[in-house]
Amino acid sequence: MNLYLQHGKKLSIISGIHLKNFNTPAVEQIEIDHTVEPAIWFKTLIINSVLIECDVRNVYWREKCKHGEPETAFDTESTRVVPRMTRAVYDEGDCEDFELFDSVVKLLNKIESKSLSEGQRAQEILRILHLYVLPEIVLKLQDVTLLQDALENVEHSIGIISEDIQRKDRGICLTENSLRTQRDKLFSLDNFESEKYLITCNDNFLREVLVDVEKDIESMNYELESRQAEVERIRDAVTDEGKENLKKIRNVRDDIFLSIQKYQSVRETIKNVTVRENRSKRRSKIKPNVFHEIYLELKGRLMKEKKIVKNCCDQKLKIASVREAIAQVRDELLQRGESYGFETSRDGPGTSTDVLESSDEKPSKWQTVEDKVKGILFDGSSGPALAFKAFCDSVTTKITAFRKENEFFLNSRDPDETSIKGNGEDNDEFVNISYLDSIAIQHSQTLDNRISSGYRPFTNAIKEDILKHIEEQSQWLMTTIDIDSYMEKGKILNVELPHKVWICYEVQLYGQIMNPLAKLYYxxxxxxxxxxxxxxxxxxxxxxxxxxxxxxxxxxxxxxxxxxxxxxxxxxxxxxxxxxxxxxxxxxxxxxxxxxxxxxxxxxxxxxxxxxxxPLDDESNSDxxxxxxxxxxxxxxxxxxxxxxxxxxxxxxxxxxxxxxxxxxxxxxxxxxxxxxxxxxxxxxxxxxxxxxxxxxxxxxxxxxxxxxxxxxxxxxxxxxxxxxxxxxxxxxxxxxxxxxxxxxxxxxxxxxxxxxxxxxxxxxxxxxxxxxxxxxxxxxxxxxxxxxxxx
Known part of the structure; x- marks a missing residue:
């Protein structure tokens, strides 16, 4: 994928942006230096070029050509390099993300002054794309074909890495069996139940053997339980053949039990020499042993193989998240016609395709205003977080109590109302008109006057409380979050920052109170x-x-x-x-x-x-x-x-x-x-x-x-x-x-x-x-x- 950055007459072209091995964002050969969720980067598999134009505060992108169609580059000779057949990320007046364009302008200035190394430039480009650009790109139904091609490539990659993992796993199993055989021979040839012998052995060797012996004991205990259950199942068999099988199984069970006893004795002896302080200080001259050295070499190779397999599994997990993101988008496009490519969680910053540990916090530079606001609110101990929770509980309680009280009074009827209404219907002397059965609209009244009269004071009060609370919390958050990156010479670079904080806080607030609030307005x-x-x-x-x-x-x-x-x-x-x-x-x-x-x-x-x-054509007021x-x-x-x-x-x-x-x-x-x-x-x-x-x-x-x-x-x-x-x-x-x-x-x-x-x-x-x-x-x-x- 190619990236074009333009501000005024400044234009920078960055090529070679890709999702390396379908799991790691990279620019050419420079990989991202921070662990990020790779799922959103599936869009680079179908995008040919992205243009960030700061002058018009918009982002344009063009998908890759389908099979047989030639790729065309942006016309970088024009003043505004907006080519035809491109799609805009933002509609007119929609862009609220000033962080994106501020970051691009700073990057272009640093590139022009040559104050950035290639690595630093690549990392900043990856950060901008990951935080601001890729999440905002909306895919349409026309992209399904490209997504299907990308999905096939990703699945092929998963198949290759799965075969590699299975092959390495078979090698690990063979090595572990070889080590198990070596341990059995060592325990039969040497007296590992003697402290006098063990104090002459290499301490690293003993510690490695201790780890393996504990694993052996655990696995043998599981096997012992299994054999005992089998003995109990066959024990009541009446046939001679069943009794013969019972005898064989009991012998196997007894052998396992004896092995466990021996391994437990070895374990305790090794602990006496290596772990327990009152005995581990006694040492003798270490005697070299070639079998012990071979064992340590095999164990080292085994650990390296396991580490490689773990890395392969992590890569497969990341690739799988990319695959699931593509499949999710494809299904959404077929159902709804458009998709952003991810689903956010209301209770935190995560998305539906996250696979990495949530405890891995972003560096400060990788946190957007939204991340910083969320971090403060979900901290639970900060002042804004406590005020946030208290206000949500207060509004919910007030609305619930008001609705219950209002429902009670609406269900309560005057005992004389029925007779009065009956007289009105029979004698035409009384007419009972309930407010809920009538609408009175005056010439000069606005939509606010058409609210049911019993709800108007309370609804207005709730509205004023919410707006006042958001304004106060936004001002408080402005003094709490780290805004150094948005300031220069003690002044905020962009006046839209308070608005951004308002919006970020509003999203979290209404996520908690919108349900009761919507019921009130309904x-x-x-x-x-x-x-x-x-x-x-x-x-x-x-x-x-x-x-x-x-x-x-x-x-x-x-x-x-x-x-x-x-x-x-x-x-x-x-x-x-x-x-x-x-x-x-x-x-x-x-x-x-x-x-x-x-x-x-x-x-x-x-x-x-x-x-x-x-206004109504009739100037007279009437009900x-x-x-x-x-x-x-x-x-x-x-x-x-x-x-x-x-x-x-x-x-x-x-x-x-x-x-x-x-x-x-x-x-x-x-x-x-x-x-x-x-x-x-x-x-x-x-x-x-x-x-x-x-x-x-x-x-x-x-x-x-x-x-x-x-x-x-x-x-x-x-x-x-x-x-x-x-x-x-x-x-x-x-x-x-x-x-x-x-x-x-x-x-x-x-x-x-x-x-x-x-x-x-x-x-x-x-x-x-x-x-x-x-x-x-x-x-x-x-x-x-x-x-x-x-x-x-």
């Missing part, structure tokens, strides 16, 4: 989400205002006429209302392209105190209440895919939209399925920053899919350009495709992210993605209010 927002989902089941996309022409053309195709005929059957009032709301989405943003949207968001983000509301019986009937109309509704018109409409055309065109479900999976991952992952990344990946996938759909059958690229309204429409369609539980979970986690997103991410690409999906929910909620107003 309880807080599930009522609103359920009502919204039931509303969506009753409405077609046209009734929701989703009338994009490209959506109709590409996904409905020949059934466009049917689609239009259905729209004519819709209520004129609803149609007008939908058009009004739809046009309202473009009041401030217009039909911008994605690049224009990002630029606008970047320029204006500092002036936006919070998320933008979509909207749902009929309970209607809500129940809606649940019964939920079909297997969670999209159809009881109305025949809307059912045909939705079925037309999601159907394949001529068996070739993909359905909307299939087109947006990758983005839906990212939304599922958003709910599953623990850390808020990781949830935001999933949200951003989903947003980008929606953008790419919409662009691809809209560009079909377009004469010019301008006609295929995507604006923010169209992305929003596709996001709304994506939400309608979710199953009920996923829809409700996503809604609650969306609010969780809004509450707990770090302030330094405001205006970032993650903030933009979050705003997009928030606006999608906001639009659907406002649409629900509007349609219900018209129907009243």
């Amino acid at each position: 309880d807080s927002y599930s009522d609103v989400a359920n009502k919204l989902y039931e509303f969506l089941l009753k409405k077609s996309l046209l009734e929701l205002g989703i009338d994009e022409s490209w959506l109709n053309e590409e996904c409905i195709g020949s059934q466009t006429g049917q689609f239009e005929s259905i729209s004519e059957t819709c209520s004129s009032a609803v149609a007008k209302k939908g058009a009004s709301l739809k046009s309202g989405l473009s009041i401030t943003l217009g039909r911008m392209t994605l690049d224009e949207l990002y630029q606008s968001a970047k320029n204006d983000c500092q002036d936006i105190p919070s998320f933008i509301d979509c 909207v209440f749902y009929d309970q019986e209607e809500s129940k009937s809606n649940r019964s109309s939920l079909s297997e895919n969670g999209l159809e509704k009881s109305s025949d018109i809307n059912e045909n409409n939705r079925a037309s939209l999601y159907a394949k055309v001529s068996g070739e065109e993909p359905t909307i479900n299939e087109v947006l399925q990758p983005a839906g999976k990212e939304l599922d991952h958003c709910v599953e992952t623990a850390a808020v920053v990781e949830k935001l990344k999933c949200m951003t990946r989903a947003y980008r996938l929606v953008n790419r899919k919409v662009t691809k759909l809209k560009s079909r059958n377009r004469r010019s690229s301008i006609e295929g350009m995507v604006c923010c309204d169209e992305i929003l429409s596709a996001s709304i369609v994506l939400l309608t495709l979710l199953r009920k539980e996923n829809f409700v979970q996503l809604y609650s986690h969306l609010n969780l992210m809004i509450d707990l997103m770090p302030s330094f991410l405001t205006g970032s690409v993650h903030d933009c993605s979050l705003t997009n999906f928030y606006s999608s929910f906001q639009y659907l909620t406002d649409k629900m209010v509007s349609i219900n107003r018209v129907s009243r």
Whole structure:
């Protein structure tokens, strides 16, 4: 593998990076000087080149060519050597790992000043690749073929080393048998039970014999137990043949017992001479013995062979971890379509493919900010670690107690409530409306006001406690961890270091408290989400205002006429209302392209105190209440895919939209399925920053899919350009495709992210993605209010 490092006009090319013997990272012939897990280095088996470009803060890589295809090198003559047919590690705005680029800039400066030896340069390159580059490279389904080839090569290497181990093991067994025979002869010829004789023998020889005698006694004891068990089993045999066999086995058992007695006597005598202080000081003149010298020579060779076999076994273990990593990635690619190549453990820094001893700590230079934060938190005795554990226990206890108390009061009903409600139903004099059975949305209210009223104070308090705790802990960790490598002349080189510490601590914190925290937010927002989902089941996309022409053309195709005929059957009032709301989405943003949207968001983000509301067309304030019986009937109309509704018109409409055309065109479900999976991952992952990344990946996938759909059958690229309204429409369609539980979970986690997103991410690409999906929910909620107003 080749590595290209570029910063400004500085360019360094390093070749010969490989996984030596499939188990040791190396640059040319210089192996890594620190024991590391080799599994992640399997990526070098399929990667041709890696480019780290510090100016644009990104990493590019290109896979090896398949059989028969010529390899091409990077164009190092250009100012920015980003070649075509390469893949970027980071999407725009995603890179948070300043450590990587700071390390590369320092390395380039040292290479330019020639202050590094070849060995030092190689070790720094291996460190950068191992810590920052290889773990971030994401493999795709297109890499399965290369992975399969690499897997075959690794398995072939394992087969070779296994045969070598077996061959050496047979030699070791022969040597051990030879030594055992020699010991028996020595014990029969010389009096090893006499201290007077042993004090004339070489002390090294006696110590080696003592080790072997103890092993012999242990093995003979096992054999004695086995023979005794066999005697007891045959002892009750009634046949003469059985009695004869019993006699033979007893003789063998007795011989073993006598041998054990003799070896025990020899062992104690040797200990008297070599180990026990009151007798070991007595010495006589050492008499040379050629048989003893031969024994020591054979024992030395045996130990060397065992050491070689142990090294071979360690190499095989490392190669096996590489094999398992490749097999794991291959399976993940076939299932999910992408993989990072490892699975991390929440309870420590380890991964699923680690095979080396965890006690082997990394040198300080090999520890990233994440490693240092983890080391402090899992130490257990430091101040931040104690505060971390105490806060996790406190939050979990508070949330659990609150939910139990709230459940108790919700299950408690006023004894007069039933009679009052009955009077209201019979005489129409009283009307009982539970908060949980109604939604009141005012013109000026934001999404925070739609939380169930009983949860708002407690949820806000928990949110404030968490943000305050993370900020305090981050500041404490900044004074605790070793940050000398990130400082120069007493100042921190990169202002992003505190942000990195925040994120690293947040990952560990939410790993402990996200489960109860997610349940709290689910309880807080599930009522609103359920009502919204039931509303969506009753409405077609046209009734929701989703009338994009490209959506109709590409996904409905020949059934466009049917689609239009259905729209004519819709209520004129609803149609007008939908058009009004739809046009309202473009009041401030217009039909911008994605690049224009990002630029606008970047320029204006500092002036936006919070998320933008979509105002209702009707300026008057009113409350909207749902009929309970209607809500129940809606649940019964939920079909297997969670999209159809009881109305025949809307059912045909939705079925037309999601159907394949001529068996070739993909359905909307299939087109947006990758983005839906990212939304599922958003709910599953623990850390808020990781949830935001999933949200951003989903947003980008929606953008790419919409662009691809809209560009079909377009004469010019301008006609295929995507604006923010169209992305929003596709996001709304994506939400309608979710199953009920996923829809409700996503809604609650969306609010969780809004509450707990770090302030330094405001205006970032993650903030933009979050705003997009928030606006999608906001639009659907406002649409629900509007349609219900018209129907009243």
